[in-house]
Amino acid sequence: MDRTDEIRDYPELRAAACPFSPPPGYEELRERSAVTRVRMWDGSTPFLVTGYHEARAVLGDSRFSADGTHKGMPRFTKFEVPAEVFNLGRMDDPEHARIRRMLTAHFTIRRTEAMRPMIQGIVDGLLDRLIAEGPPADLVADFAFPLPSQVIAVMLGVSDADFAEFQRASQGVMDFTVSTEEMGAALGVMVDYVSRMCAAKRAAPGDDLLSRLIVDQELTGGLTQQQVVATALVLLLAGHETTANMIALSSVLLLRHPEQLARLRADPGLMPNAVDELLRYITIVQEGTGRVAAEDVEVGGVQIPAGEGLIINLPSANRDPHFADAHELDLGRPNAREHIGFGFGVHQCLGQTLARVELQIALETLLRRLPALRLEVPLDDLAFLYESMNFGVARVPVAW
Amino acid sequence: MKVSVDQEKCCAAGHCALAAPEVFDQREEDGAVVLLDPRPPLALRDGVAEASFLCPAAAIAVED
Numbered sequence: 001m002d003r004t005d006e007i008r009d010y011p012e013l014r015a016a017a018c019p020f021s022p023p024p025g026y027e028e029l030r031e032r033s034a035v036t037r038v039r040m041w042d043g044s045t046p047f048l049v050t051g052y053h054e055a056r057a058v059l060g061d062s063r064f065s066a067d068g069t070h071k072g073m074p075r076f077t078k079f080e081v082p083a084e085v086f087n088l089g090r091m092d093d094p095e096h097a098r099i100r101r102m103l104t105a106h107f108t109i110r111r112t113e114a115m116r117p118m119i120q121g122i123v124d125g126l127l128d129r130l131i132a133e134g135p136p137a138d139l140v141a142d143f144a145f146p147l148p149s150q151v152i153a154v155m156l157g158v159s160d161a162d163f164a165e166f167q168r169a170s171q172g173v174m175d176f177t178v179s180t181e182e183m184g185a186a187l188g189v190m191v192d193y194v195s196r197m198c199a200a201k202r203a204a205p206g207d208d209l210l211s212r213l214i215v216d217q218e219l220t221g222g223l224t225q226q227q228v229v230a231t232a233l234v235l236l237l238a239g240h241e242t243t244a245n246m247i248a249l250s251s252v253l254l255l256r257h258p259e260q261l262a263r264l265r266a267d268p269g270l271m272p273n274a275v276d277e278l279l280r281y282i283t284i285v286q287e288g289t290g291r292v293a294a295e296d297v298e299v300g301g302v303q304i305p306a307g308e309g310l311i312i313n314l315p316s317a318n319r320d321p322h323f324a325d326a327h328e329l330d331l332g333r334p335n336a337r338e339h340i341g342f343g344f345g346v347h348q349c350l351g352q353t354l355a356r357v358e359l360q361i362a363l364e365t366l367l368r369r370l371p372a373l374r375l376e377v378p379l380d381d382l383a384f385l386y387e388s389m390n391f392g393v394a395r396v397p398v399a400w
Numbered sequence: 401m402k403v404s405v406d407q408e409k410c411c412a413a414g415h416c417a418l419a420a421p422e423v424f425d426q427r428e429e430d431g432a433v434v435l436l437d438p439r440p441p442l443a444l445r446d447g448v449a450e451a452s453f454l455c456p457a458a459a460i461a462v463e464d
Binding site for chain 2: 059060097100101102104105107108109110337338343344345346347348349352353
């Protein structure tokens with residue numbers, strides 16, 4: 001019997017009345033069946049995973065492939081990334097593990113902790129300017145966006161002269177509302193830019209991540225020139241808009257929860273846990289993470305035939321009853337760290353430790369230096385990015 | 401409590417070194433897990449259990 005009328009369209013959007021919560025439809029689906037078919041824009045009907053345990057089961061199981069070239073892989077946009085632009089997140093082991101291992105040394109706890117003074121310097125510099133110019137300000141353009149891009153620029157060794165071009169190029173690629181042609185053009189600009197940066201590093205290697213990748217891998221045959229460019233591209237894009245959106249949204253959310261904000265101000269030691277709770281609560285990767293079953297696998301009582309696609313919805317999984325009173329923001333939540341806002345499995349965000357430290361420093365410094373920080377417009381007037389791949393907010397007008 | 405790790409499976413997310421730094425560390429060259437204490441005292445049980453649960457690559461095994 002054809003019961004296609006019962007298959008819901010994907011994605012659904014967050015409700016404007018509740019921008020920080022996942023779309024209400026996913027809550028219903030999770031309660032009914034945490035693994036269920038949905039219909040995509042292209043007519044395909046992959047499985048949608050909305051439960052926490054089911055999401056971990058899929059993402060942690062190598063029988064589910066992340067290979068972006070698989071024909072069963074759910075496609076979120078019409079735009080197809082050119083084959084030569086590989087993405088670490090869209091590859092399987094052992095090739096994925098081989099390349100990831102070339103990068104992980106730069107993102108360990110120890111290395112990241114050592115970056116605190118550098119990050120603090122960037123945060124203070126941005127706030128110095130904000131304070132000198134006086135209110136009002138846009139927390140997105142004046143603080144949230146420049147911070148992570150300056151940090152990743154330092155890590156990769158982007159020169160000050162190149163910084164504006166680098167920022168423009170990466171913003172073009174992250175705008176998923178543009179047409180396929182515009183996206184292709186933006187990607188071309190970014191690839192050109194990164195290729196030129198690689199050529200400069202090849203000629204005169206420095207003490208940065210990109211130079212290390214060229215000296216240790218490209219020149220020894222571990223990576224092709226093209227793969228170095230692609231890897232740099234992934235790092236640039238993954239660490240930029242995501243962290244920026246989290247900084248801006250976290251600031252708004254804290255201002256909307258004065259009792260939690262007061263708690264955090266009274267106990268700065270709460271910050272690391274608070275950041276994980278914010279990551280759980282907001283979960284900006286809203287469009288979903290795709291996988292394909294490489295063989296028949298059962299998940300959450302549902303049989304997934306080989307070749308079928310799955311979408312793992314992280315915002316919904318992070319509001320699963322696995323977290324007590326999951327819809328409450330509780331900065332002291334004992335198991336906040338168990339969220340899967342960075343994904344799960346071997347593809348879990350490579351830069352998560354860096355993202356946590358950036359968020360901790362950004363929020364701590366913002367709250368300390370601007371104790372009277374407030375929104376200049378009602379919440380309803382904020383331009384939330386409901387339809388973008390990663391949830392965000394276009395502008396956050398503030399005063400202090 | 402007996403702990404073992406699989407450096408091949410490890411994807412260097414770093415949860416273990418934060419959850420139980422007395423038991424786990426990260427290798428300098430690639431961040432892969434280093435087991436500092438395969439028989440940690442019971443007082444560290446919660447941290448070790450957290451490390452094992454958070455590990456995205458299922459690279460930590462704990463036996464009582």
